[in-house]
């Protein structure tokens with residue numbers, strides 16, 4: 001794990017609670033990017049053009065970096081090229097800002113081709129205004145060799161612009177690919193469940209607990225896919241559970257597209273677990289839910305939402321009831337849990353099961369043959385085999401999605417249909 | 421389950437001699453994410469020589485909703501009330517109103533929108549305008 005130091009400059013006269021909230025979110029983001037936070041520096045002052053924080057604070061930071069062995073420094077502000085350059089020269093280590101950090105998280109979580117392209121696009125858009133200043137900054141410092149480069153300044157910027165155009169085109173033509181990932185997974189008899197909600201709601205904690213509790217389906221194809229997707233069995237139904245970055249507050253507009261595409265995993269799910277931190281004040285909960293509905297609107301069709309009201313262990317029963325009442329009109333299929341203690345998991349699993357895509361049941365009879373035996377194993381992969389009897393014929397009681405039952409419908413022995 | 425009344429107004433642009441508007445109100449039962457049932461709809465045409473101000477819009481909505489028997493808050497799109505903050509809009513209505521928030525409230529508004537749009541089309545055709 002790489003070690004990082006976080007730096008935050010607070011505006012003079014700004015609200016303490018708000019500042020603490022911002023710092024807490026930065027910590028969460030650093031954790032999500034798999035950094036180990038070894039220290040935090042804050043300073044209250046107006047921004048410094050050259051260093052963001054004060055010159056003296058940067059010297060202090062440099063010492064801090066050296067003793068703690070930090071690999072990186074993360075500022076909770078957008079930094080100019082000059083500032084990044086100056087701070088990293090002083091601290092002798094890599095310096096990034098909040099937006100670079102969010103881009104890193106997106107990049108590591110982007111699984112679909114489209115999501116990857118969109119993250120790259122956001123990165124280039126972030127780089128574009130800097131493309132010019134990097135060159136002039138290096139010129140100003142009279143680095144040898146730069147004066148002789150002539151048109152480099154223009155061509156660097158042109159290069160970034162060209163790549164932006166190319167990626168935009170590619171995104172346009174690859175819109176369909178994430179859909180195919182979904183149908184591929186469905187073809188393997190899985191239903192898709194994704195965790196959504198704001199940073200710190202408890203998504204990852206719930207993910208870990210569900211994975212630990214549930215019997216994991218052994219399937220190399222999926223367990224190797226990504227560390228944030230696991231296969232589980234929920235009342236015999238095979239489910240792929242995906243943890244996501246979730247929703248992040250105050251995203252700059254140029255990052256919104258990248259953010260939306262990493263949410264593909266959520267929009268393409270069959271069931272969304274919308275995790276809510278019930279220890280937040282009720283007005284905050286309501287606001288976050290409204291934004292969540294806004295994000296879902298027109299992006300999910302036929303996807304069921306289960307609202308996971310988490311951290312009930314932190315709220316007084318009376319208070320909890322009042323909060324639940326107040327937000328119920330924004331909470332589809334609500335269920336109260338504590339992800340850390342495991343309270344309410346049974347109800348949650350039932351809720352997930354109830355909202356999985358409908359599967360139907362059917363009894364079929366197959367003649368004994370090599371072909372039938374391979375069909376039986378295919379049915380085991382695709383659905384649930386409730387019973388199987390090997391007699392003169394192989395008689396199966398199966399549960400599966402409609403396409404599968406359709407394929408074996410000619411072997412159906414339900415109701416009035418008689419064995420031939 | 422919650423009772424709501426979703427409203428939408430079509431035709432807020434000038435045609436020939438005025439503004440031919442149609443307001444639709446739909447009474448529904450909704451959960452947080454789905455429309456569960458629809459109990460009543462009401463449609464009312466309004467002709468105005470000039471562009472409707474916010475008070476005119478409020479009157480149009482209240483006149484249409486008065487034909488609905490069910491109770492429940494009126495759900496209005498913020499843009500329909502010229503993006504006024506919700507607490508200001510609330511004061512202009514004689515009954516409970518709010519802007520849409522949940523998926524089901526948005527669906528309900530969308531539904532009302534299709535009704536007002538199609539009935540206005542029919543009206544314009546009958547009047548031989550457009």
Ligand SMILES: Nc1nc2c(ncn2[C@@H]2O[C@H](COP(=O)(O)OP(=O)(O)O)[C@@H](O)[C@H]2O)c(=O)[nH]1
Nearest residue numbers: 198199200201202203204205311314338339340
């Ligand atoms: N008390 C309490 N803390 C929880 C619960 N679930 C999660 N947390 C804590 O909330 C913080 C954020 O959890 P995390 O799973 O990382 O949230 P994420 O950002 O949504 O993935 C962590 O410190 C968790 O230990 C819970 O049910 N009760």
Ligand SMILES: [Mg+2]
Nearest residue numbers: 032203204244
């Ligand atoms: Mg997480």
